[in-house]
Amino acid sequence: MFKIQRRAICALLLFAGLAPVHFASASNAVPEGPVRFVAPFVPGGTADVLARTIGQRLGSKYHRTFVVENKPGMGGNLGAAAVAQSKPDGSTLLLGTIGIHSTHSIYPKLQYNPDKDIQPIVILGGVPCVVAVNPSRPFHNLKELIAYAKANPGKLTFGSAGTGSSTHMVGELFQQAAGIKLTHVPYKGSAQAMNDLMGGQIDMMFELLTTATPFVTSGKIRGLAVTSKNRFTLLPNLPTVSEAAVPGFEGLGWFTVATASGVSKEIVAQYNKDINEILREPDLQKTWEGLALQIIGGSAEDARRYVASETVKWKKVIQTANIKSE
Template identity: 55%
Template sequence: MRLISVVLSFVLCCPFDLSLAHAGQMRMIVPFAAGGTADVLGRIVAQELGTLTGNQIVVENRPGSGGNIGADSVARGPADGSVLLLGTIGIHAASKIYKTLPYDPNKDLQPVTILAEVPNVLIVHPSVPAKDVKEFLALAKEKPGALNFGSAGNGSSTHMIAELFKLKAKVDLTHVPYRGSAPALNDLVAGQIQLMVENLPTALPFIESGTVRALGVTSATRSPSLPSLPTIAEAGVPGYDATAWFTIAVAGGVPPATVEKLNADICKILTEPDVIERFKKLGAVIVGNSVVDAKAFVASETVKWNDVIETAQVKID
């Protein structure tokens, strides 16, 4: 019995063979509150990956510090690929806004794949007297700093894409960070804040119900989910173009063979018709690229968002 126990312990802990390292339970850390786009995408992947691999994948929401509390727990966790992270711009490409972090995202995390991209959408509370982007810009310039925008946290895509909007449009808006999009949206619907530049999948139900008003999408082209809604660029801010993106990532020490196996499994589920349809309904564009391409993409986006951080002087102690 003791010999069986020892062998089984070795099998479960071995970091070099994914099928062994993942035998039993895995975890998906979503570093934001439940109900946001990251949470929804993370749960879809966890469900489908669990079915494919035969493992139980438990989703844990660990919000705070723009996603960095949850990301830090993954970086410091077991380096066997059994703990996954639903990563974002704020974690992989905009961590420079923080003066110090307890971990180094560039070294202590590694992307497995870029899961998907989604446009964001500029939404306002119905009490805001602006029916389109041009009217909103006029209002913001008339009352600099008076309009408050919520985000999923400092450095999150909903924060950074809004900061880029402020730069391009030359307007002064006041940032109010939350521990995820869901609580921020609750305050927007309640009129506690005036606007958000929210991920489209999360904002869509509120737009369709009329509880918020959509003024424009942040992507270079219109979204199939809202074909009549203009892009912010065509509606008054030329050259403005930004999308949120999400990764599946693991700790930096996870062996390359394990990362590649995870990549193959995740990319496989992203080709399933049911998953494609679910992502499409959310307004998310599936990417599912290679490990090499994912790392190159993150490096490029880090340069882009670090430039925004420096230009806008967005710094958090």
């Protein structure tokens, strides 16, 4: 089953032109030599594809190799810790997520302090989720699912990419908004969870559109709604959660490029400028659309403010649900 997903991801990578690159330096601010780009989840997910896309384009600008390293675990915090503890010279980057920047309080014994040891360079954008169920389950719309969940508290299981990940937190936000109780089953990445959803070992997921869309369109899972404010072009027939059952609901996963807090303002500013340019490159717009990425961009200071605001939002969800690491 995973091979199907990898083919879909590979198609996106090929479309973006992601071949190995070795180019000459375009900036004196960024240090010479190879750059390690940590994607803190297993290969094949949205974070992995974003890291490879951004890394390839930065490599072409700086005339050097960007090596993507997958380091999953602890909702992305295992990989983030490696970046936090790296040499603060800009030679190590992180593909950041909600789990790293805003829901790390779930893990009280981390080997680093995400608030102090990691700094966001830029917010890449947000990605909606699909509320999806195994096709054998008797839910054909969101109201049916909610009615069943209310009558059977805790019986339905939902998988995620890990505790504190966006696919977990959007599920928690949905439960609180809908007034239901589901049972969370964390995995080490969405690919494993998706395989179990298709196999019927779990009932449902709140999976990012990027990885869920091929399985919804092929009928391997049943999409009930999307978690964005508006319907999404990749799955135009799916209503929003707000339309279908929970007015006003919105829940997005979002992604950053980040680095160690000790990296200089000059290097951060250079990366920020060049990544913003990459986000606007005309030949990548269809790639972003295929990834369901709603571009945000902006300055490093904008990124810090965004992270701070989102941390307040998700802290309330964590406290209300009394979420702790397993």
